[in-house]
Amino acid sequence: MPDRSFLDWPFFEDEHRRLAAALDLWAERELGSIDHHDVDAACRELVTRLAAGGWLDHVVLRSAGGAQERLDVRTLCLIRETLARHSGLADFAFAMQGLGSAAITLFGAPALQQAYLPAVRQGRKIAAFALSEPDAGSDVAALATTAVAYGDDYVLDGEKTWISNGGIADFYTLFARTGEGPGARGLSAFLVDADTPGLAIAERIAVIAPHPLARLRLSGCRVPRSRLLGAPGKGFAVAMTVLDIFRSTVGAAALGFARRALDEAPGRAAGRRLFGAPLGDLQLTQARLADMAVDVDAAALLVYRAAWTKDQGAPRVTREAAMAKLFATEAAQRVVDSAVQLFGGLGVVSGHPVETLYREVRALRIYEGASEVQKLVIARRLLEAGRAKN
Ligand SMILES: Cc1cc2nc3c(=O)[nH]c(=O)nc-3n(C[C@H](O)[C@H](O)[C@H](O)COP(=O)(O)OP(=O)(O)OC[C@H]3O[C@@H](n4cnc5c(N)ncnc54)[C@H](O)[C@@H]3O)c2cc1C
Numbered sequence: 001m002p003d004r005s006f007l008d009w010p011f012f013e014d015e016h017r018r019l020a021a022a023l024d025l026w027a028e029r030e031l032g033s034i035d036h037h038d039v040d041a042a043c044r045e046l047v048t049r050l051a052a053g054g055w056l057d058h059v060v061l062r063s064a065g066g067a068q069e070r071l072d073v074r075t076l077c078l079i080r081e082t083l084a085r086h087s088g089l090a091d092f093a094f095a096m097q098g099l100g101s102a103a104i105t106l107f108g109a110p111a112l113q114q115a116y117l118p119a120v121r122q123g124r125k126i127a128a129f130a131l132s133e134p135d136a137g138s139d140v141a142a143l144a145t146t147a148v149a150y151g152d153d154y155v156l157d158g159e160k161t162w163i164s165n166g167g168i169a170d171f172y173t174l175f176a177r178t179g180e181g182p183g184a185r186g187l188s189a190f191l192v193d194a195d196t197p198g199l200a201i202a203e204r205i206a207v208i209a210p211h212p213l214a215r216l217r218l219s220g221c222r223v224p225r226s227r228l229l230g231a232p233g234k235g236f237a238v239a240m241t242v243l244d245i246f247r248s249t250v251g252a253a254a255l256g257f258a259r260r261a262l263d264e265a266p267g268r269a270a271g272r273r274l275f276g277a278p279l280g281d282l283q284l285t286q287a288r289l290a291d292m293a294v295d296v297d298a299a300a301l302l303v304y305r306a307a308w309t310k311d312q313g314a315p316r317v318t319r320e321a322a323m324a325k326l327f328a329t330e331a332a333q334r335v336v337d338s339a340v341q342l343f344g345g346l347g348v349v350s351g352h353p354v355e356t357l358y359r360e361v362r363a364l365r366i367y368e369g370a371s372e373v374q375k376l377v378i379a380r381r382l383l384e385a386g387r388a389k390n
Contacts, residue, residue, distance in 0.1 A: 002085075002263045006297070011074060011304040020078045026053050027086040036089060039210045040168050044126070046093035051123030055079060059098030060121040061105055071102070071245055073307040077252035081303075084256025085263075088360035091253050092211050095246070096165050100127025102242045103173045103189050107230035112191055116171065128169035130160040130192075130216060131239055137162070138373050140236065141183035145218060147176035147190065149225070154178070154190065156221040159202065162367070166214025167201050169194050173229060173242075176218075180233030187235030191227045198222065209360040243368055247321040248306040250368050251328030255299050257361045258332035261339035262292050264353055268342050279342070288342065292335045299328035319381045326374035329364040336361045 007017045030049050036042045050056050058075050076098065083091040101120045104112055119125035136142040145158025156176050163172070171193050178188040192199060198221030205213040230238040269280030269289060279285050306320035314320075339354040340347035347354045365371050 002259065006300050006304075009301075009304065011308040012078075016074055016078055019075060020082055023055065023079060023082045026055075027082060027090070031083075031087045031090050034087075034089075036210075039089070040212055042089055043093050043165070043168060043212055046087075046090050047097060047123045047126055050090070050094055050097070051121065055094060056097050056121045056123065059094060060101050060117055062121070071098075071105075073245060073248060073310040074304065076245075076249045077303055077307045080249045080252040081256040081259070084253040084360075085260045088209055088253075088257070088356070089211060091256065092164070095249065095253065096129070097121075097123075097127050098249075099129045099242065099246050100165065100169065100171075100173055102245065103129075103229040103238050104191060106241060107189065107238050108191065109226060112227065112229075116191070119170075125170040126165055126168055128163055128165035128172045129242070130163045130166075130172040130174040132162045133159055134161050134215075138370055140187075140239065143175060143177055143187060145174075145176040147178050147188060147223070149178070150222075152225050153222045154188075154225065154228075156190070156192070156198070156218045156223060158218050159215065160218070161215040162205070163214050163216055165212050166216055167204055168212045172199075172216070175235045175239055178232050178235070184236040186233060187239075188232045189229040189235040189238040190223050191229055192221065192223055196221055196223065208362060209356075244316055244318060244321060245310065247368055248303055248310070248317070248324045250364055251299065251303040251306070251321075251324040254325075254329040254332035254361060254364045255296065255303055257357050257364075258292075258296050258299060258328075258335040261332075261336045261354060261357050262296050265289060265292060265339045265342050272344075285342070288338050292338050295331035295335050299324075299331045302327050319378060322369070322374040322377040325369065326371050326378070329361075330371060332361050333365060 007020055034042055034045055058079060061070055080091050080095060083094055097120055101117060104116050116125060120127050133143055133145060135144060145156060145160065147154040147156045171191060174190050174192045175187055176190060177186050179186045198219050200217045201214050202217040203215040205215060207213055266289065269285050270278055272279040302324040306317050306324040309320050310317045336357045340358050343354050346352055349355055
């Protein structure tokens with residue numbers, strides 16, 4: 001039986017424990033039967049099932065409007081950890097419905113909230129978050145897509161890339177330069193329907209852990225002013241507020257992959273005989289298992305510390321979320337790599353659980369702020385404190 005003792009930690013309420021247990025049962029029942037060969041169809045099916053199971057209610061709230069504090073980040077993290085342990089694609093489908101719609105929840109006009117949020121929650125609309133561009137990934141301030149005001153509309157031109165759900169999304173929360181100020185101070189967020197004339201899928205991108213991903217082209221794409229999410233020029237703040245909530249949950253997904261790897265490893269160590277004895281009798285194996293377990297618990301502590309801090313009402317958890325995302329994703333890579341090593345040749349056979357984990361975990365160290373960016377965020381806080389002392 002996998003270790004679930006972390007659920008007794010004081011970060012959690014009984015409702016979290018009940019939810020984690022119920023989701024585990026649901027995931028065992030619902031996720032095994034999904035055919036992943038057509039990744040678009042699999043994602044649509046996962047969104048439908050997650051909605052039917054009521055799980056999207058936790059990431060797309062019923063009562064919208066200034067509801068930031070009511071998105072319970074511990075719940076989001078528990079759901080992502082549990083789903084990732086069962087299926088990386090299920091975690092992806094869940095997370096994207098939240099990431100792609102959170103700016104509507106937090107900053108959208110009531111009419112947009114009513115038109116979109118129930119449909120996202122019920123799995124009738126698929127959401128996406130379009131920030132990155134070919135020359136603006138880590139460097140968001142370099143964003144080059146423009147949105148020029150013409151009467152009651154904005155006209156958008158440019159390119160977005162690495163957009164998850166690109167190609168299957170019904171709408172994009174999309175960031176463009178409106179020019180109120182230089183760099184990050186001149187960005188705005190828009191809600192853009194996928195079928196808006198002038199918005200096209202320029203390329204579908206295949207990645208090591210397949211999921212819908214695309215490059216978008218915007219040419220003369222006309223979007224009404226009423227589709228602004230937040231005030232003009234405040235797009236960077238919109239993006240950062242959303243990422244502040246979801247960054248810890250990327251750590252939680254990594255934790256789910258790591259826990260699955262740690263669930264797989266002891267059985268292999270006990271069952272595989274080497275040099276006339278179980279692999280687990282070798283002290284190097286024991287050291288490896290111990291390192292994996294420490295990494296998993298340390299990651300869990302940082303992830304749920306960040307989530308708990310946010311849920312206690314902290315306006316921003318930039319430092320805590322950066323630490324959680326950095327450590328959990330890097331640790332998960334180590335843990336999964338160790339599991340592959342323990343399985344020997346079997347660990348790299350296509351479709352083996354640890355081979356799948358090895359591919360699924362990699363991108364998490366890159367997106368929603370690469371590890372290097374998280375280190376800069378953490379160091380900046382320390383240096384600010386140092387300067388304040390002088
Ligand atoms: C699978 C996947 C899904 C994604 N989904 C989305 C999505 O849905 N929406 C979206 O908007 N974007 C998405 N992205 C984009 C993602 O956020 C970017 O890839 C990420 O921000 C990095 O940008 P980049 O790829 O341009 O790399 P770059 O910014 O070019 O970075 C290259 C390298 O430089 C490092 N680096 C950055 N800053 C520093 C520094 N100061 N010092 C030293 N090294 C540094 C980075 O860590 C990285 O190793 C996704 C990416 C992937 C891989």
